[in-house]
Amino acid sequence: MSTQRKTTSKTMISSSTKVKSKSLLTGSIIALLIIISPYLFYSYRSFPDTKIWETAIFTYKSGFYDGVNVSMWTLLTKFVPLYLLTVWFLTCKHWWYHVILIPIGMYLFQLISALNDDIIFFDEVEIWYLIPVMSVIVPLVYLIRAKIFASMHNPSLEEIEYELQNKKNIFSHFRDLFRN
Template sequence: MNTSRRQSKGTKALAVGSAVAVIMAVLPYAFYYYEALPDWLWDTSLFNSLSKSFDDNRLMASWILFQKIVPLLLLIIWFLTCKHWWYHVIIIPISLYAFQLYNLFDFSSTYIDSGELYFIVPVVIISLSLTYLARIKVFDRIHGIDISEIEDEIKKPSDRWFK
């Protein structure tokens, strides 16, 4: 019973891993998906309003849209499959690409890819905090340091303050 459960778990992990590998291998070809799509698709009102600063809708779709979506999807896959302690840092470029993609569909904005670094500062702070917390836990586990002892020493009053 236990070995069959382990085999089915291993088979499922192999299938999921294979699917992720195939998606990651094929996804860079999405940079060229715009060439396979028909011309009439690029002449819709959505792409006309998106390409106000470009001469050609196809250029906007290839250069801007697919240059944001493909790296965003690859980063999300990396974030979801990463098993390292520092994986929270991947949230920073994910938020950058997501904000740039959002900015692309914000029709009131006249500039593309400008000012997003200021808006992702909270994401950077939270991500670095989570990463540092994970680093501390890994460091403590490797070196066998008990944080509660250090916290107790910090909490109790020191003699030097009362002299």
């Protein structure tokens, strides 16, 4: 019997060590992704200050911008915040993490606009594209917040059981939230 206990405790210690090791590796990768972001941003300095950049693989012609390095600077000012916000969204453990999708959408539209050389004022129109995204995310976050707030006020076991057994649609949840 003591042999079985020893093997069980060894298995538990081994799995605990594996979990800690995996967590350390994941955390290290995330830290590395964040650490390289300034280097990624300042990489625009390595691009030539000419209108046309020819390499063995491709030729890049800067249409709207004065030079290739200005074009890359513009793209990287949109890409690096998008990159960091995406890392934050994927690693956030808070209940409100869906709100991060709004600035992600804003930077994504700005990046797409910066890639399109025909658009001159690329920081002015993306808010109109974000309204549908915000109209879904804001009520969703409010609903999650209301559910957390309601569950923190210690409902009775009968209320919890009733809530779990009755499947409700989104409109029923909103009606219940605004009932009191």
